[in-house]
Amino acid sequence: MKKFWKTLLSALIIAISFGAFSTANQVDARVKFTRNADFYKNEPENAKPSVLSTITTINKNGTMIYDADTVKQKDVIAAAAAHWNKAVGINLIMSYQEAHVAKADADVVIEPADLPAGIGGVTGYDGYVYETWQNIIKIANTTLNAASSQKGFVQAVSTTSHEMGHALGLNHDPGALMGTSGAAELANGILPAIPDYNVNAVGAILKDLDQLYQDRSRSRFQT
Ligand SMILES: [Zn+2]
Structure with missing residues (x-):
């Protein structure tokens, strides 16, 4: 726990010093609470099985930038990002190297971990994350x-896409990405498509980013 705070503190210090000396920082990222935001209202009623989580890591530029430097299997991460980008139709998820921003400005860090048996991935610091x-x-x-x-590659891409879904702001639903309905396809080595309603849900967040980043001229370090 001590190390956790230390790591976060140093991450914040790096972020603050970077912000202080950078005049044209293209990312103003990080976790935003979507609570009380009115997303999805433009979706047809029958396209709403998506469940919004209370946070999103989509930044104010409408992208989600990751740092996967410690993951050896970079092709898995890149394929999961490409899976989302193809579904949404824009360059939504990319590495900080691809985005040409500082490592510390990545919205999400993706790292390998020893997790309990049966758990392929987790997102967030024990459920507690802050802007x-x-x-x-x-x-x-x-x-x-x-x-x-x-088959293992497809499973790993599916798991990573699922966790990216959480980081984008989606919770579990009945679908093949955020639920278990893709299990049969996965067992056959087929990567299930991302349901349209998940794409619509992300589209709703992108469309209403102003609800999350209301006063873009103010300091990115306000809470
Ligand atoms: Zn999940």
Whole structure:
């Protein structure tokens, strides 16, 4: 726990010093609370099985930038990002290297972790995340190491896409991405498509980003 705070504190110090000396920072990222925001209202009623979580890591530029430097299986992460980007139709998720921003400005850190058996990935610091802090996605080492086989690769991409869904602001639903209805496809080595209603839900957040970043001229460090 001590190390956790120390890490966060140093991350914040890096972020603050970067902000102080940078005049053109293209990311003003980090975890935002979506509570009380009125998303989805433009979706057709029959397209609303998506469940909004209370947070999103979509930044004010409408992208989600990750730092996956400690993940060996970078092809898994890149494929999961590409899976989302293809579904949404824009370059939504990318590495900080691709975005040409500082490592400390990534919205979400993706890292390997030893997780309890049966858990492929988790998102968030034990459920507690705050604005201006980087979100975190942990992918199980067992999941990542199994990606050397074709089926294992598809499973790892599916797991990572699921966790990215959480980081984007989605909670569990009945679908193949945020639920379990893709299990049969996965068992056959097929990556399930991201349901349209999940794409619509992310689209609603992107469309109403002003609700999250209301006064963009103010300091990014306000809480
Ligand atoms: Zn989940």
